[in-house]
Each structure stands twice: as structure tokens, then as C-alpha cells.
Amino acid sequence: MTAPLELRGVSKTYGEGPAAVQALIGADLTVAAGEMVAVMGPSGSGKSTLLTIAGSLEEPTGGEVLIEGTVLSGLSRDDRARLRRRHIGYVFQDFNLLAGLTAVENITMPLELDGVRSRQARRQGLAALEELGLADRADSFPDELSGGQRQRVALARALVGERRLLLADEPTGALDSHSGEGVMRLIRSACHGGAAAVLVTHDPQLASWADRVVFVRDGEIVDSTTPLPGPESLLTPGGPLTGEESR
Numbered sequence: 001m002t003a004p005l006e007l008r009g010v011s012k013t014y015g016e017g018p019a020a021v022q023a024l025i026g027a028d029l030t031v032a033a034g035e036m037v038a039v040m041g042p043s044g045s046g047k048s049t050l051l052t053i054a055g056s057l058e059e060p061t062g063g064e065v066l067i068e069g070t071v072l073s074g075l076s077r078d079d080r081a082r083l084r085r086r087h088i089g090y091v092f093q094d095f096n097l098l099a100g101l102t103a104v105e106n107i108t109m110p111l112e113l114d115g116v117r118s119r120q121a122r123r124q125g126l127a128a129l130e131e132l133g134l135a136d137r138a139d140s141f142p143d144e145l146s147g148g149q150r151q152r153v154a155l156a157r158a159l160v161g162e163r164r165l166l167l168a169d170e171p172t173g174a175l176d177s178h179s180g181e182g183v184m185r186l187i188r189s190a191c192h193g194g195a196a197a198v199l200v201t202h203d204p205q206l207a208s209w210a211d212r213v214v215f216v217r218d219g220e221i222v223d224s225t226t227p228l229p230g231p232e233s234l235l236t237p238g239g240p241l242t243g244e245e246s247r
């Protein structure tokens with residue numbers, strides 16, 4: 001089966017000459033459908049660079065990125081943007097929700113940009129919010145929502161439509177540990193539904209939710225491990241349980 005994400009010998013150099021920074025060096029990484037990979041490493045080691053290149057938000061200086069088997073460098077700018085909108089969902093630490101749009105509008109905007117009719121987009125957006133337990137906040141603006149609710153809207157936006165690859169950079173950064181675990185549970189359940197996820201985190205507790213942890217040091221992927229049984233060991237058919245829900 002074609003992997004949602006494959007990096008082949010990916011390198012990234014910022015700047016030129018003596019000021020050049022080699023942020024990523026020959027990174028190889030394949031993430032299968034249904035798999036969740038955590039990326040860890042010291043500050044400045046290249047984790048965010050890896051994520052932005054995987055999401056085609058930046059171009060590598062060497063190597064190839066394949067999304068669902070398609071080599072990105074072979075696509076025109078427009079085709080790359082279309083593939084990005086359709087297949088890749090992003091969650092960032094600061095959520096990046098648009099303040100002037102309601103929760104459901106934030107979710108439906110990328111669908112509408114992609115040509116989905118607004119009624120159909122709204123239906124999909126509401127379904128995504130419903131799944132995340134936020135149906136009653138569909139018409140609220142971001143500043144009327146709590147941090148955890150905003151994060152769930154950002155996740156719904158990342159997952160709506162046919163997204164097969166979820167990329168998250170410190171997605172629980174601004175949240176308390178309970179809401180943080182909720183976010184991990186949602187990412188996990190998206191993977192159970194067949195999506196692939198790559199998540200950058202400094203927190204070993206959160207990384208323990210992943211199927212695989214990849215370590216980056218000085219721009220190189222230096223190790224890859226399977227975490228010890230963590231929250232995943234509490235998996236039930238309905239998804240992982242943690243904290244209060246598991247009692």
C-alpha cells in the first residue's frame with residue numbers, strides 16, 4: 001500500500017556561504033496509513049523543518065518528498081497546493097484559527113477553497129465538530145472558545161475532508177495536561193480511522209502515544225524506537241482511555 005508520507009534523503013540548508021545552516025541532512029522517513037510517529041530532539045535539531053518540508057510548506061534543498069506516492073518536486077505549484085489542501089492537515093501550537101470566522105467557518109474554508117459547495121462543506125464541518133463533541137459551538141468565534149475547544153476546532157479543520165496525513169507541531173503546547181491528552185486521543189483515533197500522523201513534541205509522555213518515536217539530532221534522524229506500553233496499553237475498542245475516563 002502507498003504510504004501517505006515518504007521522505008527520501010531529504011536535506012534542507014537555510015542561507016548560503018559561511019552563514020548557511022544545515023537544518024536537515026539526508027532524512028529518510030516513511031509513515032504508513034494508520035501510523036502515528038512522534039518526532040523528538042533538542043531545540044534547533046530540525047524537527048519543525050522536517051514537518052514543514054513533509055507538509056510541502058517548504059521545499060527541500062535535496063532529496064524527495066512523496067505524498068501518497070506522488071513526488072512533490074514533479075508537480076506544478078498549483079498542483080502541489082491542491083494536493084496539500086486535499087491530503088494534508090496541519091495543527092500548530094497557536095491553532096492558527098481565523099478570528100473573524102466562526103468555528104464551523106474555520107473548518108469549511110479549506111473545503112470551499114477546494115471547490116466544495118458551501119452547503120456540503122457546512123455539512124462536513126458540522127459532522128467534524130460533532131465528532132469532536134463541539135457541535136453546539138459551531139457558530140462561536142474563536143475568542144468565545146476555551147483553549148481546549150479552539151484546539152479541537154483546529155483538529156477538526158485538519159481532519160475534515162479526505163485528509164490522509166496529519167502534521168502537528170507541539171499541538172498540545174498551550175493546553176493543560178487533561179486537554180493535551182484529549183488532543184492526543186483525537187489524533188490517535190484519526191489514525192485508527194486510517195490517517196497517518198507525524199507529531200513533534202518535547203514531552204515523552206505524549207510521545208508514548210505514538211507507534212514509533214523518531215529522534216533528530218543536528219539535522220539527522222539518529223534513532224527510531226517503539227515506545228514502551230503507555231496510554232496505548234489502555235486501548236479499548238472505542239479508543240484509548242486515559243485519566244478520568246479510564247477509571
Ligand SMILES: Nc1ncnc2c1ncn2[C@@H]1O[C@H](COP(=O)(O)OP(=O)(O)OP(=O)(O)O)[C@@H](O)[C@H]1O
Binds near residue numbers: 023043045050
Ligand atoms: N527560516 C530559517 N532561516 C534560517 N535558519 C532557520 C530557519 N528555520 C530554521 N532554521 C534553523 O534550522 C535549524 C533547525 O531549526 P528547527 O526549527 O527545525 O528546529 P527544531 O528542532 O524544531 O527546534 P525547536 O524545538 O526549538 O522548535 C536551527 O538551527 C534553526 O535556527
